[in-house]
Each structure stands twice: as C-alpha cells, then as structure tokens.
Amino acid sequence: MNKLKKQGLDAPLVPILYIIVGLLAILYALLFHTYYSSYLWTVIYGILMIFGGLIFIHTSIRGKSIIWDNIISELNIPENSKVLDLGTGHGLVLLKFAHRLSEKGHATGIDLWRNRDQSDNTLENTKAIIESKKLEQIADVQTANMLDLPFEDNQYDFVVTSLALHNIKPASARKDALNEANRVLKPNGTLVIVDTGHNKKEYLSVLRSNGYSIQQHKTYGIIGWWTGPWMPTYSIIATVNKN
Numbered sequence: 001m002n003k004l005k006k007q008g009l010d011a012p013l014v015p016i017l018y019i020i021v022g023l024l025a026i027l028y029a030l031l032f033h034t035y036y037s038s039y040l041w042t043v044i045y046g047i048l049m050i051f052g053g054l055i056f057i058h059t060s061i062r063g064k065s066i067i068w069d070n071i072i073s074e075l076n077i078p079e080n081s082k083v084l085d086l087g088t089g090h091g092l093v094l095l096k097f098a099h100r101l102s103e104k105g106h107a108t109g110i111d112l113w114r115n116r117d118q119s120d121n122t123l124e125n126t127k128a129i130i131e132s133k134k135l136e137q138i139a140d141v142q143t144a145n146m147l148d149l150p151f152e153d154n155q156y157d158f159v160v161t162s163l164a165l166h167n168i169k170p171a172s173a174r175k176d177a178l179n180e181a182n183r184v185l186k187p188n189g190t191l192v193i194v195d196t197g198h199n200k201k202e203y204l205s206v207l208r209s210n211g212y213s214i215q216q217h218k219t220y221g222i223i224g225w226w227t228g229p230w231m232p233t234y235s236i237i238a239t240v241n242k243n
C-alpha cells in the first residue's frame with residue numbers, strides 16, 4: 001500500500017472497476033446458481049475480470065519499472081546529459097535517469113498532475129520523492145503541458161515519456177506533442193517512448209516523417225499488459241537527425 005502511495009497507480013479507476021465487476025459476477029452466480037444452468041460461465045467471467053485487474057496493478061507497480069530498467073540498461077547515457085521526462089507523474093522514469101547523471105547533467109520532469117491518469121499525482125508529492133532520494137541537485141519537476149513546452153529549442157540529449165502520450169487526444173494533438181519533443185531535442189538527441197493504446201504505428205510514422213532513425217521498437221508480454229494481451233505496452237527508441 002505504501003509503495004502504491006509513493007508510486008501512484010496508473011488510471012486507478014480501470015483496475016478497481018475490473019475487480020468490482022468480477023466480484024459482483026461471482027456473487028451473482030453464487031446467489032442465483034439454482035435458477036440458471038450456465039452459472040459456471042459467470043464465475044469464469046468474474047475470475048477473468050479480477051485477474052485482468054490484478055495484471056493491470058502488477059504492470060503499473062512492477063512491470064513498467066522492469067521495462068524501463070531494461071531500456072535504460074541498453075542506452076548510452078553520458079553523466080552530463082540533459083533529460084526531459086514528459087508526463088513524469090511520480091517521477092519513476094525521471095529518477096531512473098537522474099541516478100545515471102552527475103551534477104553536470106540534469107533531469108527535468110513536467111506534468112499536469114492529472115489524478116485520473118495516476119493516483120496521488122501532485123507536484124508536491126513528486127518534489128518530496130526527489131528530496132527523499134537526495135536528488136534535488138540533479139532532478140526537478142515543473143507544471144507544464146507537453147503540447148506547449150516552456151523550453152528553448154535544441155536543449156535536451158534525451159526526451160522520454162512513459163505511458164503519457166496516449167492520454168492526449170486526438171491523433172493530431174499527439175503529433176503536436178511529438179513535434180514539441182522534436183523541437184527541444186538536441187540534434188542527434190534520443191527520444192524514448194513507452195506507451196499503450198495501439199498508437200505505435202502512428203508514432204513511428206510521425207517520427208519517420210520528422211527524419212528520425214528508429215533504433216528499436218518492441219511490444220512487451222505479460223509484464224506490460226494493461227488487463228490483458230489486447231492492451232500491451234510497447235517502446236520506441238529513436239534518434240533525431242536535424243541540423
């Protein structure tokens with residue numbers, strides 16, 4: 001529970017609804033099994049719903065972190081890098097990068113602190129987490145919209161975003177967010193996207209048309225499922241080629 005509070009649960013309504021619907025289905029089957037013969041299907045449905053909710057919670061508090069550890073272990077991150085995390089939430093990814101940097105580097109996280117996207121999501125909470133890790137010389141957070149970044153052009157060696165882009169709708173706005181990321185990236189800077197919501201092809205097409213080289217793109221198994229295989233996590237690592 002403490003871990004959940006510190007880290008926040010992504011889209012908290014989704015797993016809660018899955019588990020409630022699952023429990024109600026099982027209760028219904030137990031109460032009314034004498035009145036219909038196919039009650040076992042209701043029980044199976046209930047168990048699957050609860051299982052989906054639990055898989056979602058596992059991905060949120062553990063799977064996502066493992067995915068980022070794997071990605072970061074494959075990146076070459078000089079300790080003086082400047083990193084920007086779009087939609088940082090509780091700073092999970094921000095802190096993973098900050099741990100790789102010296103005081104010559106810096107990691108900034110921006111967010112609009114939406115509680116429907118992550119529980120207990122506030123600027124103060126994330127600042128307190130950074131302070132508790134004694135990383136305030138290396139990492140900071142501010143309130144900003146990824147559609148309109150308050151930063152100069154060509155500032156960052158890495159722009160990263162974790163499970164935040166799909167919250168932006170419609171597709172044209174997601175393209176605007178990617179264009180903003182592109183604007184603040186240094187020439188040869190690296191963009192890392194981890195997301196869900198079936199937009200991988202869309203992102204790859206925008207990045208290719210902006211002249212990126214795609215280094216890697218991957219879709220993850222059960223550690224990245226948001227309820228089930230129909231809603232997986234995927235990642236894209238791309239380097240921008242601009243003058």
Ligand SMILES: C[S@@+](CC[C@H](N)C(=O)[O-])C[C@H]1O[C@@H](n2cnc3c(N)ncnc32)[C@H](O)[C@@H]1O
Binds near residue numbers: 121161
């Ligand atoms: C599912 S949470 C993920 C948080 C964090 N990146 C992580 O992986 O733990 C999505 C985050 O994106 C933020 N967000 C959504 N739309 C945003 C926008 N237009 N600009 C900045 N942040 C945004 C939400 O407030 C939320 O903190």
